Amino acid sequence: MTSVMTTYGRIEIAFERGEGSWLYSTDGRRFLDFATGIAVNSLGHGHPALVAALKDQAERLWHVSNLYNIPEQQQLADKLVEHSFADTCFFCNSGAEAMEGALKVARKYQFVSGAPEREEVVCASGAFHGRTLATLSAGDSEKYREGFGPRPDGFHHVPFGNLNELRAALSDRTAAILVEPIQGEGGINPADGAYLEGLRAAADEFDALLVFDEVQCGMGRTGHLFAYQMYGVKPDIMGLAKGLGGGFPVGAVLATEKAATGMVPGTHGSTFGGNPLAMAAANAVLDELLKPGFLDAVAQKGVRLRAGLDDMAARRPDAVEEVRGVGLMIGIKCVGNNLEVMTALRDAGLLTVVAGDNVVRLLPPLTASDGEIDECLGILDTVFARSKAD
Ligand SMILES: *Cc1c(COP(=O)(O)O)cnc(C)c1O
Numbered sequence: 001m002t003s004v005m006t007t008y009g010r011i012e013i014a015f016e017r018g019e020g021s022w023l024y025s026t027d028g029r030r031f032l033d034f035a036t037g038i039a040v041n042s043l044g045h046g047h048p049a050l051v052a053a054l055k056d057q058a059e060r061l062w063h064v065s066n067l068y069n070i071p072e073q074q075q076l077a078d079k080l081v082e083h084s085f086a087d088t089c090f091f092c093n094s095g096a097e098a099m100e101g102a103l104k105v106a107r108k109y110q111f112v113s114g115a116p117e118r119e120e121v122v123c124a125s126g127a128f129h130g131r132t133l134a135t136l137s138a139g140d141s142e143k144y145r146e147g148f149g150p151r152p153d154g155f156h157h158v159p160f161g162n163l164n165e166l167r168a169a170l171s172d173r174t175a176a177i178l179v180e181p182i183q184g185e186g187g188i189n190p191a192d193g194a195y196l197e198g199l200r201a202a203a204d205e206f207d208a209l210l211v212f213d214e215v216q217c218g219m220g221r222t223g224h225l226f227a228y229q230m231y232g233v234k235p236d237i238m239g240l241a242k243g244l245g246g247g248f249p250v251g252a253v254l255a256t257e258k259a260a261t262g263m264v265p266g267t268h269g270s271t272f273g274g275n276p277l278a279m280a281a282a283n284a285v286l287d288e289l290l291k292p293g294f295l296d297a298v299a300q301k302g303v304r305l306r307a308g309l310d311d312m313a314a315r316r317p318d319a320v321e322e323v324r325g326v327g328l329m330i331g332i333k334c335v336g337n338n339l340e341v342m343t344a345l346r347d348a349g350l351l352t353v354v355a356g357d358n359v360v361r362l363l364p365p366l367t368a369s370d371g372e373i374d375e376c377l378g379i380l381d382t383v384f385a386r387s388k389a390d
Contacts, residue, residue: 011346018045021365021372023351034364034376035351039184039216039329042243043288044365050246050284057280064276066269072279079286083225085234086254090263091274095215096130098239098251099178101268103134105237105255106176106209108262115207118175122208124160126186126356127179129213129239138178140186160189163198170202176209176237177202181227184216187357188324188331196233209236209259215251216329219243220289220366223299223327230326243366248281250274289366298366301373302327305362308377312384319384321358328366331359332380336387344387350379 015031017024021044023033036042043050057072064070077089090105092098103121110118121138129135134152136145145151154175158165160183170177177199183189203210212235217227221243224230228238236259241251251273255263272278288294306323309332313320322333334341338358345352345360353361362376 013346020044020046021368029349031346031349031351032372032375032379033351034362034368035353036363036365037247038353039221039242039363040245041247042219042221042285042366043246044367045247047246047288047367049288050281053280053284054248054277057277060276062275062277063272065271066274070274070276070279072276072283073274076274076279076283076286079283079290080252080254083290084238084254085228085256086238087257088255088260088263090253090255090268091278092241092251092253092270093249093272093278094130094251095213095239095241096132096135097270097273098215098241098253099129099135099138099213100132101251101253102211102213102237102239102255103138103176103178104268105253105260105263106211108267109209109259110175112262115172117173118208119154120156120171120173121154121176121178121211122156122158122166122169122174123178124180124183125157126160126183126189127157127213128183128185129178129180130215160186161192161195163195163202166199167202170206170208172206174206174208176211178211178213180213180215180217181231181233182217182222182326182329184329184361185355187333187355187359188329188361189357190324190326191231193231193233196228196231200233203236211235211237211239213239215239215241217326219285220295220298221327221329221363223295223302225289225295227326244285245278245281246285248278250278250282252282294366298327301364301366301368301370302330304370305330305364305373305377308373309380312377312381316381316384319387325362328362328364328368330362331355331357332362333357333359341383341387344383345379348379348383350376350383 309323
């Protein structure tokens with residue numbers, strides 16, 4: 001058996017270097033990276049500000065325990081609070097941990113508010129929230145849960161986008177409603193604005209908390225710092241990770257003061273969460289995203305990519321069934337098999353990621369140039385033209 005556990009079906013490429021939107025493989029090839037480690041390398045590879053911040057921090061201090069004050073954490077939390085709905089942040093190391101934390105905050109809120117029976121979480125079909133036992137329960141994939149024994153219970157699933165079914169699932173035992181404003185793994189499915197507004201109203205009406213999973217769609221990907229800002233619907237709790245550290249593993253749970261009332265000292269923790277190295281990376285990423293014009297530029301690039309893809313979909317209905325998504329979080333629902341399309345794109349020098357519903361995902365660096373977006377469109381067009389001929 002291989003020394004690395006075989007939990008992944010791996011593609012036979014290894015990369016040795018990255019530069020901006022490009023990855024260089026050990027066998028001497030160059031790839032346009034519109035996969036970005038699944039929406040992680042938000043500033044591309046080797047961004048000077050990120051490299052400088054990490055180098056500087058690495059020379060001073062890597063890690064200290066959360067038993068002490070960590071000023072870099074304070075800085076990041078202050079900025080996240082200033083630029084979001086939240087009043088307070090908890091730092092962890094991954095998306096699954098952020099969502100576990102979010103669920104714990106929600107249930108604890110109900111517990112300390114005198115409603116300990118409110119333990120249930122209503123989740124959506126097509127949802128993905130991570131691979132820990134609780135986040136697998138919150139996610140919609142039975143395949144991912146199979147064989148892993150007893151599941152944390154109290155999770156119900158209703159069809160994503162259906163407000164009536166969601167409302168019907170709420171009761172005096174509901175702790176929270178949990179959705180991704182734009183589903184990622186499920187196939188790049190943006191929620192409808194009216195649906196999210198309905199969730200907000202339903203949560204308020206039923207004394208439940210509204211939890212958004214912005215692990216994939218947050219941190220600038222939509223051309224807004226957070227996807228919920230585009231919809232104008234605020235959650236009570238939100239999980240972040242993927243793009244937050246630009247490639248450094250870091251996650252966060254953001255919450256309002258009300259939602260976080262139960263999180264007193266001793267209620268939650270993480271040895272590595274929010275250590276100075278991770279905070280240096282996340283602070284550098286956030287500072288770049290908040291620079292004047294950065295997010296507007298992301299939105300403009302999203303428009304450029306989308307215009308090219310819509311045109312392609314119109315010209316090649318035999319290859320492209322639908323294009324959906326927001327900003328630089330785009331899904332192409334393929335006519336042919338999405339895995340085969342992804343492989344053909346890779347052979348042509350473009351890295352993408354597959355998602356549910358036969359979708360190929362484009363998750364470019366937020367720093368991708370117009371020229372790189374055009375190059376991506378060119379490769380897609382060539383590959384889709386060929387798939388027609390086959
Ligand atoms: C990737 C992802 C997660 C899990 O993140 P990990 O860092 O892999 O644990 C959770 N929610 C969403 C929406 C994701 O896309």
